[in-house]
Amino acid sequence: MLWPGQYLLSSSGTLNALDQNQQHLNPAAIHNTNRKGFRFNSTSPIFFADLSQVNLGLFYTRKFVFLYHELSGQFHTALSHLRTTHALALPIGQNLSIGLGMQVQLLIQPKAYGSYLDASARLGCQYQFADRHRFSMTLNEIGVLNRQQISLEHVVLLRTDLFFAQGFSWNPNYQPSWYLTIIQKTAKAKLQFSCGIYPQRYSFSYESSSHQKLTWFLAQSWQYGLGLGLQFGFIFH
Amino acid sequence: MHRLFIYVMLSTVLRTNAQDLPAQLLFDNEPILLVATELDHLLAKQLISTEEASLLSQFFQNGGVVSSLYQLQGILARDLAALSQLSEQLVLPRLQSQTSKKVTGLYELRSTLPAFSVVDRRNFIWTCDTNYTGPNFAFQQRISLSLSNWRFGLQLAKDVGEPIWHSTPTPGIDCSTGFLAWVAPFKTYQVQKILIGTYQIQWGQGLHLWTSRGLGKSIDLLQLAKKPLGLKPYQGRDEQRYLQGLSGSFQIWKHELLVLASVKNIDAKTIQDTLQPEFNWAYTTGLHRTTTELAKRKRAFEQIYGMGLRRQAALWQYGILVLYQQVQTRQLFADSMPGTQPSALRFWSASAYVQGTWRQCYLYGEWASIFKKTLLFSQAFAVNLGLVYYLDPRLEVGLNCRNYAAHYQALYANPIANSTMGSNERGVIFQLKWQVQKNTILRLSNEHVFIPEFKWPAQFPKRSADLRLQLLLNPSKKRSFTQQLILKKQEMQRIQIRSNSEIQFQLNDAERFSCSLQLGLNGAAENISRSLEWNWHHAPLGAKCALEWVYGMFQIPAQGLLLYSHPNLIGFGTQSTMLRGVGTYSLVAVQFNSKAHLQLNFSIGTKYFYAPIQQREFLVQLGFRKKF
Numbered sequence: 042m043l044w045p046g047q048y049l050l051s052s053s054g055t056l057n058a059l060d061q062n063q064q065h066l067n068p069a070a071i072h073n074t075n076r077k078g079f080r081f082n083s084t085s086p087i088f089f090a091d092l093s094q095v096n097l098g099l100f101y102t103r104k105f106v107f108l109y110h111e112l113s114g115q116f117h118t119a120l121s122h123l124r125t126t127h128a129l130a131l132p133i134g135q136n137l138s139i140g141l142g143m144q145v146q147l148l149i150q151p152k153a154y155g156s157y158l159d160a161s162a163r164l165g166c167q168y169q170f171a172d173r174h175r176f177s178m179t180l181n182e183i184g185v186l187n188r189q190q191i192s193l194e195h196v197v198l199l200r201t202d203l204f205f206a207q208g209f210s211w212n213p214n215y216q217p218s219w220y221l222t223i224i225q226k227t228a229k230a231k232l233q234f235s236c237g238i239y240p241q242r243y244s245f246s247y248e249s250s251s252h253q254k255l256t257w258f259l260a261q262s263w264q265y266g267l268g269l270g271l272q273f274g275f276i277f278h
Numbered sequence: 279m280h281r282l283f284i285y286v287m288l289s290t291v292l293r294t295n296a297q298d299l300p301a302q303l304l305f306d307n308e309p310i311l312l313v314a315t316e317l318d319h320l321l322a323k324q325l326i327s328t329e330e331a332s333l334l335s336q337f338f339q340n341g342g343v344v345s346s347l348y349q350l351q352g353i354l355a356r357d358l359a360a361l362s363q364l365s366e367q368l369v370l371p372r373l374q375s376q377t378s379k380k381v382t383g384l385y386e387l388r389s390t391l392p393a394f395s396v397v398d399r400r401n402f403i404w405t406c407d408t409n410y411t412g413p414n415f416a417f418q419q420r421i422s423l424s425l426s427n428w429r430f431g432l433q434l435a436k437d438v439g440e441p442i443w444h445s446t447p448t449p450g451i452d453c454s455t456g457f458l459a460w461v462a463p464f465k466t467y468q469v470q471k472i473l474i475g476t477y478q479i480q481w482g483q484g485l486h487l488w489t490s491r492g493l494g495k496s497i498d499l500l501q502l503a504k505k506p507l508g509l510k511p512y513q514g515r516d517e518q519r520y521l522q523g524l525s526g527s528f529q530i531w532k533h534e535l536l537v538l539a540s541v542k543n544i545d546a547k548t549i550q551d552t553l554q555p556e557f558n559w560a561y562t563t564g565l566h567r568t569t570t571e572l573a574k575r576k577r578a579f580e581q582i583y584g585m586g587l588r589r590q591a592a593l594w595q596y597g598i599l600v601l602y603q604q605v606q607t608r609q610l611f612a613d614s615m616p617g618t619q620p621s622a623l624r625f626w627s628a629s630a631y632v633q634g635t636w637r638q639c640y641l642y643g644e645w646a647s648i649f650k651k652t653l654l655f656s657q658a659f660a661v662n663l664g665l666v667y668y669l670d671p672r673l674e675v676g677l678n679c680r681n682y683a684a685h686y687q688a689l690y691a692n693p694i695a696n697s698t699m700g701s702n703e704r705g706v707i708f709q710l711k712w713q714v715q716k717n718t719i720l721r722l723s724n725e726h727v728f729i730p731e732f733k734w735p736a737q738f739p740k741r742s743a744d745l746r747l748q749l750l751l752n753p754s755k756k757r758s759f760t761q762q763l764i765l766k767k768q769e770m771q772r773i774q775i776r777s778n779s780e781i782q783f784q785l786n787d788a789e790r791f792s793c794s795l796q797l798g799l800n801g802a803a804e805n806i807s808r809s810l811e812w813n814w815h816h817a818p819l820g821a822k823c824a825l826e827w828v829y830g831m832f833q834i835p836a837q838g839l840l841l842y843s844h845p846n847l848i849g850f851g852t853q854s855t856m857l858r859g860v861g862t863y864s865l866v867a868v869q870f871n872s873k874a875h876l877q878l879n880f881s882i883g884t885k886y887f888y889a890p891i892q893q894r895e896f897l898v899q900l901g902f903r904k905k906f
Contacts, residue, residue: 217808
């Protein structure tokens, strides 16, 4: 089951920017060492031949403001989404950043109801409240009745190369969705395992930064109701 | 022992200021005036320590006024460098000569505009209950004046749906209160206070006379013991819980003598409505919106006369109080049917209380009894005894026992009880406070209640028990975490479980963020009630503008436990809301302060219901304050 606004088989990344920009998930999730880049991500559930998702994102800085633009599409013969998302993040002090975003979405269902366009706002914050603890919160789809969604996440830096994240997302029409994530960094790769309930799901991803300017990742996910899925993506820095 | 004393003093200060909380919040981002009523504000901002607060509280109680930094340095024993940082955020009160003829005061206006709804994105409708007889807005305006030792206050108010003007049975504005008071400048004066008009009295442990409202129970050990403030002028929003007439407080042989006479028309319940376990006979909601509510308005005549004597020392206090209480339904022209006579409730009552610290114990207790020819002593008394024992620097235990007999009554009581109005019940509370680590506190409270009496045929004896567990984590001054778990079991009902988690961050000098999650599980239903709320408070010190944003989501199934939201909104105080159905809510408040002591408050609240029907509700509040 997918909530409106939720990414299909979302696997990679946390709401906190641990070592790279995550403004596609949280408008405030910025990282000082990752200030400019281009992101591509594609997702395909194996059991649904005609369903796929593609995301293209661009992030950069202007003076002290971090900007992010994204164009994404989710394609299916019965219903397609086209979405553009824009975010602006502002660091306030060393430990706090807040972000504001907007999203315009076109839902196309030509064989049934036609097309529908809506716009909504996003809000997020990221806060490092201790050396090893980070907290972030996002509010998505502000202004759209029935689809508002809140997400909270807490990340613990167990070691310099080991992170643990716990969080949840909630739209009041459904049960809260809880998840746990563990991330291990090695010299050239990053491994991430994540699992959650409501809906039941897990994902495993491998990310490699063999070239200085290119990071690519491959993920395998499973979600109740959607089955197995594959994700592939890369980031140019 | 010293620490216990500090707790007692501080809880007195905090309880005192709980009455004035909305007023304090109005000037949250301005430098703080160094007076007794602002001590909890200084504590909350961590400008002073608890020890310093207790020193200042003692100083103010003895009639002292801090008029210079050197004086403050002497009281707090701080060095001047540390004091200069503090002084930037303080305003010292100006010493006024006793012959000063300058009038100072405060005018405040607050209004709730008519609410409106939007259904299905198209239909805009003003939300108005057709049962209401009055206009769909609320207002409250009050003025307070002070000249030398004289105080004057006047308040006019109405709630949403109430008529502005009532012609019967007593003509006038829906709620109007006022007072004129004379307050002695020093504690050495024999006449301490003389008050004409509306006033409130807090006495003993609240068994006999305690006009102000407030939940009788707390998970905090020392909050169970009430700290009576005695006589105070009244200018609050509650239309029921105050006295009206003449009262005075005198200092005689180190004792305080209280004399009171209160005469007022009150809302009366029908006889059927009074068949309730609460022993505050005359209590109603105070709302006069519908014809049914209007029928109760000012239909009874209440008289209370009394005299009390108490002595308050630093570590202990005791007192006695004797009252004559009478309520008589008014025979109006429309009721003057042949053969009908006004019914009356009249009785004498007396009480005695003592509370204080002895070695490692803090003891408190009150006994009260009413005297009626038809009642035996055993049917008409109430007793409340408590003990807090300081076992170890890290461990405190408390025990409270109460027995409120079947026919005990009081018109203005606020005792420790399951109901804020008091029930004729027996109960025992055991509490424990354990400082697990420097920054970790665990509290436990276990209560058993038994209502043994049949007061009317439909009632039967019943028992209930609840267990509360609270964990407080304060890793630093800038962040805290609270987790509370409540298990409640009532006879003939399944167990109820509630959980409340809250995390709070002081992000920087201007920003505060908090997030709370409530869960409720009713054993009778499989569904879980949930609510999540976060609060963003932006108030830079000394800035002209402050902002607060509260956002919440809730999911309350039809058979689920009801949940409540109590955000404290800048400029408007606590906004309590009962959550029902599925939806989201948002409250935004903005406050503007000018150097001319002028303050403007604006708030807009929206509530989106997803189920059972899709609807958006909007509520706008305005506030204006001017100090002069």
